[in-house]
Amino acid sequence: MIADAVGPGRAAFARAFDVCVIGAGAAGMTLALRLAERGLDVALMEAGGFEISAESQEIYEGAILGRDYWPLDVPRLRFLGGSMGHWGGWCRALDAHDFAAKPWNPGSGWPIAKADLDPYAAETDAILDLPSAAAVPDAPAALARDGFRQVEFRFSDPPTNFRDKFAPALEAAHGIVLGFNANLVDLRLDPDLGRIEAAVFRGWDPGDPGFEVTARAYVLACGGIETPRLLLNFTLQVPAGIGNAAGLVGRYFAEHPHFVLAEAIFRAPLPELSFYSPTDAFMREHEVLNLGMRIERTPGPFVRQPGTVAGDPSCADPFILRLAERLADVAPACAPGGDGRVAFDGLIRIAHEQALDPDSRVMLGAATDRFGLRRAALDWRLGPMDLHTQRTALIAFATMLAERDIGRVRIRDWVLAEPFDWPGIADDEVGGKHHMGTTRMADDPRRGVVDRDCRLHELGNLWVAGSSVFPTGGHANPTYTIVQLALRLGDHLGATLGP
């Protein structure tokens, strides 16, 4: 059923639930439906409504303290379905080596393995309306050349609209109460500070005294910026914020840095997009992070008629003519004519795993929202390992293209510049709008906020769903892994709390 927490619908929450899931985006909706399948009684609390609204979206405004980034209310949506409302549909599971520690990225390594998420692949494919991975395979590792192999993304096309696809199921599900306009303003702890006793919500009216939802278990599923913001704000009983004894909540914020590194020309027509990733051996040898090198076709293939002058073979090669024109403004003296061969323009864009940095973080700003909670302040940082990954991979990739006479690459000036800085949002894509790592998963409470089951180390009944638990992010877009983890968490809670 659906109950608007602003008004009489609030009465629907005046009972104890098995699980209170806070946040109805990809993670929260997937989890709630899974829990209901397992026979659990669920309160799914959404801060916004069925439609986007200015009053809800405004809560996501915040400050940018570090590297240039979008205003924080741009990449995130605060209504039913969450940021899936502007999802692009890109999907890829993390690679097996993404879960392993890379010594050159200190602190990396998941406490779980790819094999722990693989059992949820088929269901995730169905949820995200994807073709099977078998239908879109990566090139076999044996076909890797010069340290790179072609890999594939799968596309939800059109991108699954979580709200429209799953709202009917949420409304009809026995055991789910979906609450709208329920803004979490506190998590009340028991006297021993070991468990959550109640989640406290308010509606939009400034005079609203709020209401509590009680449950056996609580799950924060609010995204990689909002989840740490809320935990850090809840200081009435724990001055450092909930789950923050080790000071890790909000730290290790990671994006997938996205930059156009180069223009290129190619001998053969290009697909619209093609993707290449480094082999394990390449990453170990060069101590780089995982990445996807994307060749993108640019519109309007260059066409030059091959020349016929003086018997010079270079005049008969439009590829060389194009290269000369781009490289040195050489005006070829070749006469028109020939066989119509063409050269094709493209871009090379990288999306890569970000190096771990505890100082790259979500913090609390000085400004407060209408509920008196301090707004998010993002200090996103990229470092030497990120630059090393970009430069090393690009040069190796471009060298491979030249040696195999596939194409030639012109590296953008900023990539080579010293002193160096990355472009800002006015000049490049910068990031994938993927927010990861801020309640990272680790077996050791000194190294992570949640354990391998996504439960906060410090609390017996509070879990986190979403990409904030990723210890590292690989290069794949996070939605696929978010859904896999939500299904896995649903099974864990089902087994823990089940009837």
Add this chain to the structure above:
Amino acid sequence: MLHRRRLLATLLAAFLPLPVWTARAAARPGPRLVDGWILTEADLAAIARLDR
């Protein structure tokens, strides 16, 4: 003449010291970094012929 000067500058750049991070790429035979491009010796020779 302007084109010739630009091309000469480009070719000279091929022999300038490269930053440390390209040392591995520069140490191996084959394509090299020329004015931002990764080019083969054959590319450079063909482009030079165009400007004769």
